[in-house]
Amino acid sequence: MIIAGSKQQELLLETSKLDLAIARTETALAEIEKSERIEALRRSLLAASQDLLDSHAKRENIQLEIKKISTDLEMVEARIVHDDVRANNVTNEREQKAISQEIASLQSRKSNLEDAELELLEALDVATEAVEESTAVRVRLNLELETELAKQHGEALTMNASLSEIKAKRGEAFKALEPELQAIYDRKASRGTAVAQTLGRDCSACRLSINAVQFEAIMAEPADHLPTCPNCDALIIR
Ligand SMILES: [Zn+2]
Structure with missing residues (x-):
């Protein structure tokens, strides 16, 4: 299990959101060019x-x-x-x-x-x-x-x-993340979206629904545990 305090979890989510913004801005820039x-x-x-x-x-x-x-x-x-x-x-x-x-x-x-x-x-x-x-x-x-x-x-x-x-x-x-979390983030980001949130029972990264039993288990984890999406393996920030 990956352990991360709430501040670290926030940083993970922020890094992921900023990476998405970077990708969008780069696409927009390419279109302008x-x-x-x-x-x-x-x-x-x-x-x-x-x-x-x-x-x-x-x-x-x-x-x-x-x-x-x-x-x-x-x-x-x-x-x-x-x-x-x-x-x-x-x-x-x-x-x-x-x-x-x-x-x-x-x-x-x-x-x-x-x-x-x-x-x-x-x-x-x-x-x-x-x-x-x-x-x-x-x-x-x-x-x-x-x-x-x-x-x-x-x-x-x-x-x-x-x-x-x-x-x-x-x-x-990213710099403020613990080295272990940086490595995890990089590894997951190289394969897709590294960090997700839940929208109802859907994962925001892969948009697939997490089944009720797994969802209950994820939600029941202690607050400093970082569960992953059973479908896409993204870190789930609750
Ligand atoms: Zn997912």
């Missing part, structure tokens, strides 16, 4: 960054095309000016006709290029809007993520502080 919300925000931010890269690339392509068309247009216009000068200096009717045909074809090419340029300028407006929108989404997500991270950091700090406090209390309680 692997925040689903933060993970989701990180994924969205990654997607938004990719969108922004894509829309930048699209806009740059359109700008390049516009540049190419401008160069083509300049060439066609220079050619028209050149042909106009030639037309004024040619008297031969056949050459005159050839030049005006070329000018007509150049005019049509110019008009096509101007249409294409106009379409590209409209596409450039759309692409610029897309860049602005992607930028705004990215900024918003970044801000949300920062806010969540700051919140997480604050919660983790508070939780860690309370964990340290509970651990310190647990250390004190």
